[in-house]
Amino acid sequence: xxxPAPKDVGLFSEGPLEILGLSQExxxxxxxxVLSALGEPHYRMHQLRDWIYKRTPDRFxxxxxxxxxxxxxxxxxxxxxxLDFELEKISRDKTRKSLWRRKEGGTIESVLIPEPxxxxxxxxTQAGCPVKCTFCATGVGGFLGQLRASEIVDQxxxxxxxxxxxxxxxxxxxxxxxxxxxxxxxxxxxxxTDPNQVGFGARRITVSTVGIPERMRxxxxxxxxxxxxxxxxxxxxxxxxxxxxxxRKYPLKEVLAAARDHARAxxxxxxxxxxxxxxxxxxxRDSREIGRRLRDIPSRINLIGFNPFRGAPYEKPSVQxxxxxxxxxxxxxxxxxxxxxxxGEDIDxxxxxxxxxxxxxxx
Ligand code: SF4
Numbered sequence: 001x002x003x004p005a006p007k008d009v010g011l012f013s014e015g016p017l018e019i020l021g022l023s024q025e026x027x028x029x030x031x032x033x034v035l036s037a038l039g040e041p042h043y044r045m046h047q048l049r050d051w052i053y054k055r056t057p058d059r060f061x062x063x064x065x066x067x068x069x070x071x072x073x074x075x076x077x078x079x080x081x082x083l084d085f086e087l088e089k090i091s092r093d094k095t096r097k098s099l100w101r102r103k104e105g106g107t108i109e110s111v112l113i114p115e116p117x118x119x120x121x122x123x124x125t126q127a128g129c130p131v132k133c134t135f136c137a138t139g140v141g142g143f144l145g146q147l148r149a150s151e152i153v154d155q156x157x158x159x160x161x162x163x164x165x166x167x168x169x170x171x172x173x174x175x176x177x178x179x180x181x182x183x184x185x186x187x188x189x190x191x192x193t194d195p196n197q198v199g200f201g202a203r204r205i206t207v208s209t210v211g212i213p214e215r216m217r218x219x220x221x222x223x224x225x226x227x228x229x230x231x232x233x234x235x236x237x238x239x240x241x242x243x244x245x246x247x248r249k250y251p252l253k254e255v256l257a258a259a260r261d262h263a264r265a266x267x268x269x270x271x272x273x274x275x276x277x278x279x280x281x282x283x284x285r286d287s288r289e290i291g292r293r294l295r296d297i298p299s300r301i302n303l304i305g306f307n308p309f310r311g312a313p314y315e316k317p318s319v320q321x322x323x324x325x326x327x328x329x330x331x332x333x334x335x336x337x338x339x340x341x342x343x344g345e346d347i348d349x350x351x352x353x354x355x356x357x358x359x360x361x362x363x
Contacts, residue, residue, distance in 0.1 A: 018079045019052055020157065021150030021187060024194045027052075034073055044070065052080070053198045056157040081158060082150045083108075088162075095344030098159055102127060102151065106144045108175055110155040112163055113343050121167040123155040125185055126176025131210060134243045135233070135275050137309040138175045147176070149187035156192060156200075170200065173208040173229070177246070179215040189223050202226050208273065210244050211255030220262040228262050229271040230255070232301075234281050235289035243277070256293060263298040270299045277306050278317040282325045291332030300336040301329060307342045 017030055031048050035041075044066065051063045058081070060066075060074040074080075083100035086107060090096050096112040111122040129136070130143035155174075160166050170192065172178045178185045185207065193202040202225035209216060210231045219226065234240035240247040247255075259270045272294060276282050290301070303326055305317045317325075322339050329337045 016077055016079050018082050018148065018150035020080070020082070020153040020191065021148055021184075023187065023190060024196050027197070030078070034070070034077055038070055038073055040067070040070055048074075049196060053157070056080075056161045058161075079150075081154055082148065083154045083158065085158065085162065089344075091344035091346050093343055096163060097344060098155075098162070100151075100155065100158075102145075102147075104145070108147065108151070108155075110159055110174055111344065112159055112165065112167075114165070118168040119165050120169040120171055121156055121159055122171050122174050123152060124174030124176055125152055125172055125178040125181045125188075129176045130180065131177050131244065131246050133210065133231075133233075133245070135277060135306060135312070135314060137312075140309075140311065146181045147184060149184040149191065152184060152188035153191050153198065157198065167200070167204075169204045169206070171206045171208065171229070173206070177210055177212075178207050179209045179212040179219070182215050182218075186219075186222060189226060193223070193225075206271070210246050211250050211258070212246075213250055213254045213258035216255075216258040216262050217265070220265045224266040224268075227268055227271065228259070228266075229273055229302075230259055232272040232274050232290075233277075235286060235293050239281060243281075252293065256297065259299070260297045268298075270297060272299055272301045273304060274301055275304050275306050276317045276322055276325060277314045278321055280314060282317065282321065284328055287325065287328035287332045290329060291334070294333055294335070300338070301333065303329075303337065303339045305339075305342055307345060 019027065019030070022030060028045070031045055035044050047066060051057065051066070057063060060071045060078070060080060063071055082103060086099045086101045088096055088098045094114050098110050098112075099107050100110070101107050106127050108124045108127050110124060113120040113122065125147055127144035127147060128141050129138045132139040156167065156170060172185065189202070189205065192198045192200045192205065202223055206227040206229050207219060208229035208231060216228060219228065231244070234243055235252070237247060237251050240252060263270050274281075274290075294301070303322060305322055306314050308314065308316050326337050326339055
Protein backbone atom coordinates (compact mmCIF):
# COMPACT_ATOMS: atom_id res chain seq x y z
CA UNK A 1 0.00 0.00 0.00
CA UNK A 2 1.25 3.49 -0.87
CA UNK A 3 2.25 5.66 2.15
CA PRO A 4 -0.12 8.57 2.85
CA ALA A 5 0.27 11.69 0.70
CA PRO A 6 2.08 14.52 2.53
CA LYS A 7 -1.01 16.69 3.07
CA ASP A 8 -0.76 17.83 6.66
CA VAL A 9 2.90 18.55 7.05
CA GLY A 10 5.15 21.50 6.26
CA LEU A 11 4.55 23.15 2.91
CA PHE A 12 1.60 20.88 2.17
CA SER A 13 -0.49 21.91 5.18
CA GLU A 14 -2.78 24.05 2.99
CA GLY A 15 -3.42 21.41 0.30
CA PRO A 16 -1.82 20.85 -3.12
CA LEU A 17 1.01 23.26 -3.90
CA GLU A 18 1.38 25.23 -7.11
CA ILE A 19 4.85 24.08 -7.97
CA LEU A 20 5.71 26.90 -10.40
CA GLY A 21 5.29 29.50 -7.65
CA LEU A 22 7.73 27.89 -5.21
CA SER A 23 11.20 29.24 -4.54
CA GLN A 24 14.11 26.91 -5.20
CA GLU A 25 14.32 25.99 -1.47
CA UNK A 26 10.57 25.35 -1.24
CA UNK A 27 10.68 23.23 -4.37
CA UNK A 28 13.49 21.09 -2.95
CA UNK A 29 11.62 20.65 0.33
CA UNK A 30 8.33 19.73 -1.37
CA UNK A 31 9.96 17.36 -3.86
CA UNK A 32 12.01 15.72 -1.13
CA UNK A 33 8.90 15.06 0.93
CA VAL A 34 7.19 13.33 -1.97
CA LEU A 35 10.30 11.34 -2.92
CA SER A 36 10.99 10.27 0.68
CA ALA A 37 7.41 9.15 1.20
CA LEU A 38 7.85 6.75 -1.73
CA GLY A 39 11.45 5.76 -0.93
CA GLU A 40 12.62 7.14 -4.28
CA PRO A 41 16.37 7.83 -4.83
CA HIS A 42 17.75 11.36 -4.78
CA TYR A 43 18.54 11.47 -8.51
CA ARG A 44 14.79 11.69 -9.16
CA MET A 45 15.06 15.27 -7.92
CA HIS A 46 17.12 16.20 -10.99
CA GLN A 47 14.66 14.45 -13.29
CA LEU A 48 11.81 16.29 -11.64
CA ARG A 49 13.49 19.68 -12.01
CA ASP A 50 14.15 18.97 -15.64
CA TRP A 51 10.55 17.94 -16.34
CA ILE A 52 8.96 20.79 -14.40
CA TYR A 53 11.11 23.76 -15.37
CA LYS A 54 12.64 22.81 -18.71
CA ARG A 55 10.11 20.56 -20.44
CA THR A 56 6.84 21.24 -18.59
CA PRO A 57 4.38 18.78 -20.12
CA ASP A 58 0.62 19.22 -19.64
CA ARG A 59 0.39 16.65 -16.84
CA PHE A 60 2.62 14.79 -14.40
CA UNK A 61 1.36 11.62 -16.05
CA UNK A 62 3.39 12.50 -19.17
CA UNK A 63 6.73 12.50 -17.29
CA UNK A 64 7.50 9.23 -18.96
CA UNK A 65 10.73 8.17 -17.27
CA UNK A 66 9.33 8.53 -13.72
CA UNK A 67 7.74 5.46 -12.06
CA UNK A 68 3.94 5.45 -12.22
CA UNK A 69 3.40 5.60 -8.40
CA UNK A 70 5.57 8.72 -8.27
CA UNK A 71 3.61 10.37 -11.09
CA UNK A 72 0.37 9.56 -9.28
CA UNK A 73 1.68 10.96 -6.03
CA UNK A 74 2.85 14.15 -7.76
CA UNK A 75 -0.56 14.53 -9.37
CA UNK A 76 -2.18 14.23 -5.93
CA UNK A 77 0.14 16.59 -4.07
CA UNK A 78 1.10 19.27 -6.57
CA UNK A 79 -0.51 21.54 -9.16
CA UNK A 80 1.61 21.80 -12.28
CA UNK A 81 -0.39 24.29 -14.35
CA UNK A 82 -2.56 26.87 -12.58
CA LEU A 83 -3.73 28.16 -15.98
CA ASP A 84 -5.80 26.33 -18.60
CA PHE A 85 -5.18 27.09 -22.25
CA GLU A 86 -8.30 28.54 -23.89
CA LEU A 87 -7.41 29.74 -27.36
CA GLU A 88 -4.67 31.11 -29.56
CA LYS A 89 -4.82 33.66 -32.37
CA ILE A 90 -2.04 33.95 -34.91
CA SER A 91 -1.60 37.23 -36.73
CA ARG A 92 -0.61 37.75 -40.36
CA ASP A 93 2.77 38.94 -39.03
CA LYS A 94 3.06 35.65 -37.05
CA THR A 95 2.48 37.27 -33.66
CA ARG A 96 0.75 34.67 -31.47
CA LYS A 97 -1.60 35.64 -28.74
CA SER A 98 -2.69 33.08 -26.13
CA LEU A 99 -5.68 33.38 -23.87
CA TRP A 100 -5.58 31.43 -20.58
CA ARG A 101 -8.42 30.62 -18.20
CA ARG A 102 -7.76 31.03 -14.47
CA LYS A 103 -8.98 28.40 -12.01
CA GLU A 104 -11.01 31.06 -10.23
CA GLY A 105 -12.59 32.20 -13.51
CA GLY A 106 -11.75 34.98 -15.96
CA THR A 107 -9.02 35.04 -18.56
CA ILE A 108 -5.60 36.57 -19.07
CA GLU A 109 -3.40 36.80 -22.11
CA SER A 110 0.21 36.46 -23.24
CA VAL A 111 1.81 37.28 -26.57
CA LEU A 112 4.68 35.70 -28.51
CA ILE A 113 6.33 38.20 -30.87
CA PRO A 114 8.66 36.60 -33.43
CA GLU A 115 11.33 38.73 -35.08
CA PRO A 116 14.25 37.65 -37.25
CA UNK A 117 16.79 37.82 -34.43
CA UNK A 118 14.64 37.28 -31.35
CA UNK A 119 11.45 35.87 -29.87
CA UNK A 120 9.82 37.99 -27.22
CA UNK A 121 7.23 36.75 -24.75
CA UNK A 122 4.97 39.47 -23.35
CA UNK A 123 3.33 38.30 -20.12
CA UNK A 124 0.59 39.53 -17.78
CA THR A 125 0.82 40.15 -14.05
CA GLN A 126 -2.79 40.99 -13.19
CA ALA A 127 -6.22 39.96 -14.49
CA GLY A 128 -7.32 43.31 -15.86
CA CYS A 129 -5.72 46.37 -14.33
CA PRO A 130 -6.75 48.87 -11.66
CA VAL A 131 -4.74 51.78 -13.14
CA LYS A 132 -7.21 52.53 -15.96
CA CYS A 133 -4.93 54.32 -18.40
CA THR A 134 -7.12 55.90 -21.05
CA PHE A 135 -5.13 54.53 -24.01
CA CYS A 136 -5.21 50.91 -22.81
CA ALA A 137 -7.82 48.24 -23.48
CA THR A 138 -6.87 46.39 -20.27
CA GLY A 139 -7.58 49.50 -18.20
CA VAL A 140 -10.99 49.87 -19.83
CA GLY A 141 -11.85 46.25 -18.97
CA GLY A 142 -11.41 46.92 -15.22
CA PHE A 143 -9.56 44.98 -12.52
CA LEU A 144 -10.39 41.33 -11.84
CA GLY A 145 -7.58 40.17 -9.55
CA GLN A 146 -3.89 39.63 -8.86
CA LEU A 147 -2.06 36.79 -10.57
CA ARG A 148 -0.12 34.42 -8.38
CA ALA A 149 3.58 33.92 -9.10
CA SER A 150 2.78 30.43 -10.43
CA GLU A 151 0.42 31.94 -13.03
CA ILE A 152 3.05 34.44 -14.18
CA VAL A 153 5.64 31.67 -14.62
CA ASP A 154 3.09 29.33 -16.22
CA GLN A 155 2.55 31.77 -19.09
CA UNK A 156 6.22 31.39 -20.01
CA UNK A 157 6.64 27.64 -19.61
CA UNK A 158 3.28 26.75 -21.17
CA UNK A 159 3.73 29.08 -24.14
CA UNK A 160 7.20 27.58 -24.66
CA UNK A 161 5.80 24.07 -24.53
CA UNK A 162 2.79 24.79 -26.74
CA UNK A 163 4.58 26.77 -29.46
CA UNK A 164 7.91 24.93 -29.44
CA UNK A 165 9.59 28.34 -29.73
CA UNK A 166 11.45 29.31 -26.56
CA UNK A 167 11.82 33.00 -25.70
CA UNK A 168 15.00 35.00 -26.15
CA UNK A 169 13.41 37.91 -24.26
CA UNK A 170 10.62 38.22 -21.72
CA UNK A 171 8.79 41.48 -21.10
CA UNK A 172 6.38 42.13 -18.23
CA UNK A 173 4.17 44.32 -20.39
CA UNK A 174 0.93 42.38 -20.75
CA UNK A 175 -2.18 42.95 -18.68
CA UNK A 176 -1.67 44.71 -15.37
CA UNK A 177 0.79 46.97 -13.58
CA UNK A 178 3.59 44.64 -12.38
CA UNK A 179 4.63 46.79 -9.43
CA UNK A 180 1.09 46.68 -8.03
CA UNK A 181 1.51 42.90 -7.73
CA UNK A 182 5.03 43.25 -6.46
CA UNK A 183 5.61 40.18 -4.30
CA UNK A 184 4.25 37.81 -6.96
CA UNK A 185 6.35 39.54 -9.62
CA UNK A 186 9.50 39.24 -7.50
CA UNK A 187 8.85 35.56 -6.88
CA UNK A 188 8.22 34.95 -10.59
CA UNK A 189 11.52 36.66 -11.44
CA UNK A 190 13.25 34.43 -8.91
CA UNK A 191 11.75 31.25 -10.43
CA UNK A 192 12.40 32.33 -14.01
CA THR A 193 16.04 33.32 -13.41
CA ASP A 194 17.25 30.73 -10.87
CA PRO A 195 19.61 28.33 -12.68
CA ASN A 196 18.05 25.44 -10.72
CA GLN A 197 14.60 26.42 -11.92
CA VAL A 198 13.70 27.91 -15.32
CA GLY A 199 17.18 29.43 -15.60
CA PHE A 200 16.34 32.26 -18.01
CA GLY A 201 18.92 35.10 -18.23
CA ALA A 202 17.87 38.06 -16.05
CA ARG A 203 19.43 40.55 -18.46
CA ARG A 204 16.94 39.45 -21.11
CA ILE A 205 13.95 40.31 -18.94
CA THR A 206 12.28 43.74 -18.86
CA VAL A 207 9.73 44.88 -16.30
CA SER A 208 7.52 47.75 -17.41
CA THR A 209 5.76 50.12 -15.02
CA VAL A 210 3.82 53.37 -15.09
CA GLY A 211 5.94 54.35 -12.10
CA ILE A 212 5.84 53.45 -8.40
CA PRO A 213 9.05 55.04 -7.15
CA GLU A 214 10.03 52.94 -4.12
CA ARG A 215 9.29 49.69 -5.89
CA MET A 216 11.31 50.73 -8.94
CA ARG A 217 14.29 51.23 -6.62
CA UNK A 218 13.69 47.95 -4.81
CA UNK A 219 13.43 46.07 -8.09
CA UNK A 220 16.81 47.52 -9.10
CA UNK A 221 18.33 46.43 -5.77
CA UNK A 222 16.96 42.89 -5.91
CA UNK A 223 17.33 42.21 -9.63
CA UNK A 224 19.99 44.60 -10.97
CA UNK A 225 20.27 42.67 -14.23
CA UNK A 226 16.57 42.99 -15.05
CA UNK A 227 15.84 45.97 -17.27
CA UNK A 228 13.33 48.65 -16.41
CA UNK A 229 10.88 50.22 -18.87
CA UNK A 230 8.79 53.19 -17.89
CA UNK A 231 5.41 53.79 -19.52
CA UNK A 232 6.03 57.49 -19.87
CA UNK A 233 3.53 58.79 -22.44
CA UNK A 234 3.49 62.42 -21.23
CA UNK A 235 6.15 64.78 -19.90
CA UNK A 236 3.72 67.21 -18.23
CA UNK A 237 1.90 66.24 -15.02
CA UNK A 238 -1.38 67.86 -16.08
CA UNK A 239 -1.51 65.66 -19.20
CA UNK A 240 -0.09 62.53 -17.53
CA UNK A 241 -2.65 62.86 -14.69
CA UNK A 242 -5.36 62.54 -17.33
CA UNK A 243 -4.04 59.60 -19.26
CA UNK A 244 -2.39 57.63 -16.38
CA UNK A 245 -4.46 58.24 -13.23
CA UNK A 246 -1.73 56.81 -10.96
CA UNK A 247 0.36 59.86 -11.87
CA ARG A 248 -1.74 61.87 -9.41
CA LYS A 249 -0.31 59.76 -6.61
CA TYR A 250 3.22 59.50 -7.99
CA PRO A 251 3.95 62.62 -10.03
CA LEU A 252 6.61 62.77 -12.71
CA LYS A 253 9.29 64.36 -10.55
CA GLU A 254 9.25 61.40 -8.14
CA VAL A 255 8.92 58.78 -10.85
CA LEU A 256 11.80 60.20 -12.88
CA ALA A 257 13.99 60.49 -9.76
CA ALA A 258 13.41 56.77 -9.18
CA ALA A 259 14.23 56.01 -12.83
CA ARG A 260 17.48 57.97 -12.48
CA ASP A 261 18.34 56.07 -9.27
CA HIS A 262 17.57 52.77 -10.98
CA ALA A 263 19.90 53.61 -13.87
CA ARG A 264 22.66 54.65 -11.45
CA ALA A 265 22.31 51.59 -9.23
CA UNK A 266 22.14 49.04 -12.05
CA UNK A 267 24.28 50.70 -14.71
CA UNK A 268 21.48 50.03 -17.21
CA UNK A 269 19.62 52.47 -19.41
CA UNK A 270 15.93 52.90 -18.71
CA UNK A 271 13.62 52.49 -21.70
CA UNK A 272 10.92 55.14 -21.88
CA UNK A 273 7.85 53.85 -23.71
CA UNK A 274 5.87 56.60 -25.36
CA UNK A 275 2.55 55.86 -27.05
CA UNK A 276 1.94 58.60 -29.60
CA UNK A 277 -1.61 59.93 -29.30
CA UNK A 278 -2.04 62.31 -32.22
CA UNK A 279 -2.90 65.85 -31.22
CA UNK A 280 -2.61 64.94 -27.53
CA UNK A 281 1.03 64.27 -26.66
CA UNK A 282 2.96 64.75 -29.90
CA UNK A 283 3.46 68.50 -30.21
CA UNK A 284 6.77 70.39 -30.36
CA ARG A 285 6.12 71.53 -26.81
CA ASP A 286 5.87 67.87 -25.70
CA SER A 287 9.12 67.08 -27.45
CA ARG A 288 10.95 69.96 -25.73
CA GLU A 289 9.54 68.95 -22.35
CA ILE A 290 10.65 65.33 -22.86
CA GLY A 291 14.14 66.53 -23.72
CA ARG A 292 14.28 68.69 -20.60
CA ARG A 293 13.05 65.92 -18.29
CA LEU A 294 15.07 63.00 -19.61
CA ARG A 295 18.33 64.53 -20.70
CA ASP A 296 20.28 63.50 -17.59
CA ILE A 297 18.81 59.98 -17.30
CA PRO A 298 20.72 57.20 -19.08
CA SER A 299 17.87 56.09 -21.32
CA ARG A 300 16.35 55.45 -24.70
CA ILE A 301 12.88 56.24 -26.03
CA ASN A 302 10.58 53.81 -27.82
CA LEU A 303 7.80 55.49 -29.74
CA ILE A 304 4.72 53.37 -30.37
CA GLY A 305 1.83 54.52 -32.53
CA PHE A 306 -1.48 54.20 -30.70
CA ASN A 307 -3.30 51.02 -31.73
CA PRO A 308 -7.05 51.83 -31.59
CA PHE A 309 -9.60 49.58 -29.88
CA ARG A 310 -13.38 49.91 -29.87
CA GLY A 311 -14.49 53.01 -27.93
CA ALA A 312 -10.93 54.38 -27.64
CA PRO A 313 -10.79 58.19 -27.43
CA TYR A 314 -7.69 58.49 -29.66
CA GLU A 315 -6.74 57.92 -33.27
CA LYS A 316 -3.92 56.00 -34.83
CA PRO A 317 -1.07 58.34 -35.85
CA SER A 318 0.11 58.38 -39.47
CA VAL A 319 3.64 57.19 -40.21
CA GLN A 320 4.46 60.75 -41.27
CA UNK A 321 3.38 62.10 -37.90
CA UNK A 322 5.50 59.55 -36.04
CA UNK A 323 8.54 60.43 -38.12
CA UNK A 324 8.10 64.16 -37.52
CA UNK A 325 7.80 63.63 -33.79
CA UNK A 326 10.86 61.40 -33.77
CA UNK A 327 12.86 64.10 -35.58
CA UNK A 328 11.88 66.69 -32.98
CA UNK A 329 12.86 64.30 -30.20
CA UNK A 330 16.22 63.56 -31.73
CA UNK A 331 16.89 67.28 -31.63
CA UNK A 332 15.47 67.94 -28.14
CA UNK A 333 16.45 64.79 -26.29
CA UNK A 334 19.67 63.71 -27.94
CA UNK A 335 19.50 60.01 -26.99
CA UNK A 336 18.36 57.01 -29.01
CA UNK A 337 14.77 57.23 -30.27
CA UNK A 338 13.24 54.26 -32.06
CA UNK A 339 9.80 53.70 -33.52
CA UNK A 340 8.45 50.34 -32.48
CA UNK A 341 6.34 48.57 -35.03
CA UNK A 342 2.87 47.71 -33.79
CA UNK A 343 2.46 43.91 -33.90
CA GLY A 344 -0.53 41.65 -34.30
CA GLU A 345 -3.05 44.39 -35.08
CA ASP A 346 -5.37 41.96 -36.89
CA ILE A 347 -5.66 39.79 -33.73
CA ASP A 348 -6.37 42.56 -31.21
CA UNK A 349 -2.63 42.89 -30.64
CA UNK A 350 -2.48 45.64 -28.01
CA UNK A 351 -2.48 44.55 -24.40
CA UNK A 352 -5.86 43.51 -23.05
CA UNK A 353 -7.69 43.70 -26.37
CA UNK A 354 -8.35 40.01 -26.83
CA UNK A 355 -9.78 39.61 -23.32
CA UNK A 356 -11.80 42.79 -23.76
CA UNK A 357 -13.28 41.50 -27.01
CA UNK A 358 -14.37 38.33 -25.25
CA UNK A 359 -15.90 40.25 -22.37
CA UNK A 360 -17.88 42.26 -24.92
CA UNK A 361 -18.94 39.13 -26.75
CA UNK A 362 -20.26 37.66 -23.52
CA UNK A 363 -22.23 40.81 -22.88
FE1 SF4 B 1 -2.72 48.98 -16.55
FE2 SF4 B 1 -0.52 49.15 -18.01
FE3 SF4 B 1 -2.91 49.29 -19.18
FE4 SF4 B 1 -2.10 51.31 -17.65
S1 SF4 B 1 -1.14 50.62 -19.57
S2 SF4 B 1 -4.14 50.35 -17.62
S3 SF4 B 1 -0.92 50.23 -16.09
S4 SF4 B 1 -2.07 47.52 -18.12
